[in-house]
Amino acid sequence: MTDYNDSTYGDRIADIYDNWYQNYDVKAVKALAELAGDGPALELGIGTGRIALPLQTHGVMVHGIDSSEKMIAQLRAKPGGDRIPVTIGDFVEVPVTGQYPLIYVPFNTIFAPLTQEEQVLCFQNAAKHLTPDGTFLTETFMPDMTRFQRNQNISLVAMDDGYLRIDTSRHDAVQQTIYSQHVAWTESGARFYPVKLRYIWPSELDLMARLAGLRLAERWGDWDKSPFTNNSSKLISLFRHA
Incomplete structure (x- = not known):
């Protein structure tokens, strides 16, 4: 789709996001609370508050940025959602004031x-808003090219009487991008939830951090x-000022 922008994914999926991704890892909230200390913490791409709201119950003041109203x-x-200050905008720019002991993505x-370039800019802008001993944390999947055959992938996610959900993806190895469509069919028709991303290799993450002084x-x-x-499917990276 040619009109995809930074709010497209959130705007399309907002009404069913929590049904698809309702569970959060309690260990994630505990680890983030430890890193935030007395807070506040800043979440880039706060979305529906799947992580921020449980973190708030641990006594951490959470601020957020998101482009999807x-x-x-x-x-x-x-x-509790009305107590979280949220800036509407592109989180790459980190359009907030002040400094945070924890900024997490x-x-x-x-x-x-x-x-x-945008990903490097996000690192650089996040670094400007970290306290001297603050942490910039990213959680990502480990890119796995074995998922794709001829740079394509299709997988069945859920199926029962009257419902079918599949994920389709197209991979561009040169640009390191994946364009996916989450497709859900019911008896009333199909809905499409597009998502585009540019994955980052671990060594590239580290270099982006160095370019940001982290x-x-x-x-x-x-x-x-x-x-x-070598067998990890997820990587959680903690960056601090160099």
């Missing part, structure tokens, strides 16, 4: 900017803080 409407409708959201402090393979290994 429809996602933020879902956040506002939840208990969960659930592959650092892949949402579709160029390397260094890799820790890297986990999961929210239980287990080491990142």
Whole structure:
């Protein structure tokens, strides 16, 4: 689709997002609360508050940035959602004031900017808003090219009487981009939920951090803080001022 922009994914999926991704890792919230300390924490791409609201119950003041007003409407409708300050805008620009002991980008959201330049800019802008001992944390999947055959993939997600959901993807190895459509069919018809991303290799993440004056402090393979290994499907990277 030619009109895809930074709010397209959120605007399209907002009304069913929490049904598809309702579970959060309690270990993630615990780890983020430890890193935030007395707070506040800033979430880039806060969405419906899937992480921010549980983090708030741990006593951490959370601020957020998101480009999708429809996602933020879902956040506002939840208990406690009206107490989270949210800036509507492109999180690449980190359009906030002040400094934070924790700025975090969960659930592959650092892949949402579709160029390397934008991703580097996000690192640089985040670094400007970190306290001297603050942490910039990213959670991403480990890119796995074996998922694709001829740079394409299709997978069945859910199926029962009257409902079918599939995910389709097209991979561009040169640009490091994946264009996906989550497609849900019911008896009343089909709905399409597009998502585009540019994945980042671990070494590239580290170089982006260096360009922003940050260094890799820790890297986990999961929210239980287990080491990142050759077999890890997830990487959680913690960057601090160099």
